[in-house]
Amino acid sequence: MAAEEDAQAAGVLDAVVVGAGQAGLSASFHLRRRGLAHVVLDADAGPGGAWQHRWDSLTMHDVHGVAALPDAPPPAADPTTPANRAVPGYFAAYERDHDLPVLRPVGVQEVRAVTEGDPYAAFEVRAGDRRWRTATLVNATGTWTRPHWPAFPGRAEFAGWQLHTHDYPGPEPFAGRRTLVVGGGASAVQLLGEIAPVTDTLWVTRRPPVWRTDDFTPEAGREAVALVADRVRRGLPPESVVSVTGLALREQEQAAADLGAYRRLPLPSAIERDGVRWPDGSFEPVDVIVWATGFRPALTHLAPLRLRSPGGGIALDGTTVRLDPRVQLVGYGPSASTIGANRAGRSAAAGVAHYLDRLASSVPSSARPGRSTGSTRSPLRT
Secondary structure (H helix, E strand, O other), rough: HHHHHHHHHHOOEEEEEEEOOOHHHHHHHHHHOOOOOEEEEEEEOOOHHHHHHOOOOOOOOOOOOOOOOOOOOOOOOOOOHHHHHHHHHHHHHHHOOOOEEEEEEOOOOOEEEEOOOOOOOOOEEEOOOOOEEEEEOOOEEOOOOOEEOOOOOOOHHHEEEEEEEOOOOHHHHOOOOOOEOOOHHHHHHHHHHOOOOOOOOEEEEEOOOOOOOOOOHHHHHHHHHHHHHHHOOOOOOOOHHHHHEEOOOOHHHHHHOOOOOOEEEHHHEEEEEEEEOOOOOOOEEEEEEOOOOOOOOOOOOOHOOOOOOOOOOEEEEOEEOOOOOOOEOOOOOOOOHHHHHHHHHHHHHHHHHHHHHHHHHHHHHHOOOOOOOOOOOOOOEE
């Protein structure tokens, strides 16, 4: 409630953070360290970001790479604990221990530029009938709420069960149901690892998968992130890091490999009522189609700001939007990973501070509002 009261009392905040996943919490932590007044708006009912929506069979053994949030140890949990319990618990404790100003559930519908003359009121953030005014924006909405369903001939005619990895419930409902998995990324590999031991599976991808045969060293990781970052700098739509690094089988997927689950087939020519038709005219019956076809950045609420470049993406310098330096994007492109999200949060806070310093130096002293030097939740204007 303290965060709510502070946000209501503020005429204009230093920053509004949209999203309370790992990137959003990291940004909030670093904003507070800098003494910048802000609020974090989260659409979920509870802490945990996208982790709270993962399937029960995804355990901490499967996600051992979860990075620690700033100034906190990594989540300590039994390897058999479901990640959808352990990670949200870790996030909840972090919000509490660092007294982060998170408001929820607040589903931001749009962000608009404020056209009146006050230079400190850059944006109005709208959620239903609620409004926040802010000098800068840190967007940390990730991709989970935008699963990508590709257009495919006959998809609407299929009489069986179709689902996206967004709604994957675990392997049990697939037992005895012949399943087609579509997609060439890590999520397809992981789902096949769970499903293949309980049912017959087929795996189709648009292109042949690239399997990584060498060790994934820190240097290789940095090179992969650099390639994704280069696309973002040029204003192209971001690609996943795994699209650059290639695929690898984990120990828990070896049983599926032994069953032949990773023998890849090309895409069928069409989906029919009871299965799929191949280009040579042959037919394969299937009961279930899993679309492991990835996600897109959840940015529709930013559409009024017109941030996209001609290349179709949003061009960034670090986390700062080139077309509007008042906006920081975290959890986008190279920062859409556990380690990248923490670094992006720190970079975004620095970008906010840099912009505010430039703003203050450009406004005549007689027109500058008084600024509190006490609580980090003190508004820029009151």
